Amino acid sequence: MTETETRPEPSAAAEAKARNDAPVLKVALLGCGNVGSQVARILLEDADVLAARAGARLELIGIAVRNPDAKREVDLPRELFTVDAEELVDRADLVVELLGGIEPARSLILRAVRNGASVVTGNKALLAQDGPALFEESDRNNAELSFEAAVAGAIPIIRPIRESLSGDRITRVLGIVNGTTNFILDQMEETGATFGDALAEAQRLGYAEADPTADVEGYDAAAKAALLATLAFHTPVALADVRCEGITEVTAADIEAARDSGLVIKLLAIAELVRVGEAGGGERGGEGASVRVHPTLLPREHPLAAVRGAFNAVFVEAENAGQLMFYGAGAGGRPTASAVMGDLVSTARRIVAGAPGRTDTATRKLPIVGVDAVSTSYSIGLEVADQPGVLARVAAVFAEHGVSIEAMRQTIDGGVPGNGNGRAELRFVTHRASEKALAETVADIKNLDVVESVTSVLRVEGV
Template structure:
């Protein structure tokens, strides 16, 4: 074993950064044996230097740029969060040929092209397993294990906060606001939960997964997005009656247009999922990703999708790979973007719909509602009328597959009908 250590700079000392430093320190001997050289922390960048960090204060600095620039730093671990500052720091590291390990999904989903080009130009490594689903290994299997296969679909639950909320609503019957508050008290939801509950976090992860799976650059702006804030306890009750539950899904898949053109769909939204589907059983703050490939078939990855320790585990896995490459002179996999597939508009996607509406309780309402679906050649699978405490009745319609654009037009038309008081909920069905 060489006595020359590999220098590590850690940017950020929050939940993840603290765990990364702890594991690096406590498992130093094992990690050195796995890499072939000792891993030595050169410095830890924090916003404010104080003595309450539980680490050697001589390692702390509030000048991350200078730390990244040091000649004795070989690998930069970025767990700061945010976009602008980490982007500059990562680019500076890559341009100097330093390898980078990051858990920053928002940054990758926005600037994956720029970061990968910088890494390729300087022949540096860029690893980001922790950016998608915490401890769950899904990035590396897509990039390496399935590199010789054709992936057709990647779908899953990639946000623990929303999964906790929906699972709790389903189990307890509580409403969204009450369950969100409980998620906050338990530490599952941030003080500002918008990124989670409105689907932004999941959309960033979907962009990363689609880019890798389909060898095409996909950014967060390419991902169709809806959140869970409009889901009601009544929706979950009706879902149970249909032998389903509701999950916020990230779905990335290849589709073929009517003209035979291959396209990519990347989308995030709450959907009804049948109880016999593998994703229906994923509850609490856990994540799961299902990959469908032509030769490998269906693969499912399941586990802790967030939290300091699980995410740090993924960061350390990447760090060991990057350090081995430094020691042996190898390189990690480069970005694969040869396919350059176009993104299909959401309107072209074939989906099934669940539409819940408040209607007048009188003769002819069902025929009037059904006519709007028929006008757009949408076949109805199930109709349920439920008593309502309000003036009227609750009507639930479940459709067969149809173009999302036609379904969207139908929902807009229903909202204009005199016999429809309001369209309360519109959800899609997946996995049926």
């Protein structure tokens, strides 16, 4: 071939022949809900495209479900359905687990990897509980366990942490990783709705389940936080290690006060490396990991403050890469199926190439420190008697614990200001201090006879 000649593009027929000559990998699908049905649809409709990308034909050999005759979002061939999940797993090269829950998902994943089959899962609860054991078993059998769909739906966050940032040192991860709670808080801010009304709207639109406990109490976000921390810090973090607070106590008054202060409330999953002191446990002066989920006040200029509706976003801070943000749809059948298919194609490529399974076995074991070791800021709302000297007495408690006040806002409710015949609402935003000092400050303020109630305590980040 001369220098001026160009290589002809392969014909469609040649591409088809290449796909037909590709090896076949048998795929078993466990579960056929909103996500599973979309995965099945993609495997069937896009078989040729996937074969070209993966280097192997991904043949869907069966779908294990409890009820083969149940009505589903996607019309799928009836002959694909089976109730015998174990038999299906035993015939597969690749297993996609979308059952959710702990059992039988755990047993089926273990069965698959012990057979040498690689697994793609979206099961955050199982991985948060038993991830280290499952990763070790996969590694022992040269199988791969992939789980991009377990955190933040379609957002590619697991793979960047596992691969793109594997040569860096991640120091902090902040994420809006639950679309239901983000939608509720967004509705409360946009419309002035109460928590109950915003939740009802989320349920009407299908963003929240009939029983929304896992979302609104923060448990779903906590499972994702455990996974993110495990990967980011290369240390095992279990669900029980995550301090968890939901959004059920956030009021319309909290939302309004945040708006007036140029802040917005988000439910954040936060994982960060901290210096370990005596209060936090572990060796003094060493490094530990703090992992928590709670409603958080953010300045409106923070990138996470702009995440609206049911969308998710994860903000990563690394020593060399600096600050990175990943944003997109955090739930839904099609977006989550996209994450599953990305893992499936990537795993198929590895199998075709004969590469060893990728491991997520932790390389170190950091102490998981309590919130007392964390430095943060607080926003504290108080309902007090409107009389002379109240502010001075409250301020004295802050001073006693070494907590300085950054800002204070007062609202009078009824009566003549200063005459003692009304009530006042005080809201303080503190400078950063230890969680221990702030918690002790709040406890002592509650005991003041001029304080009728502590109406809210919210942490502040990004200021």
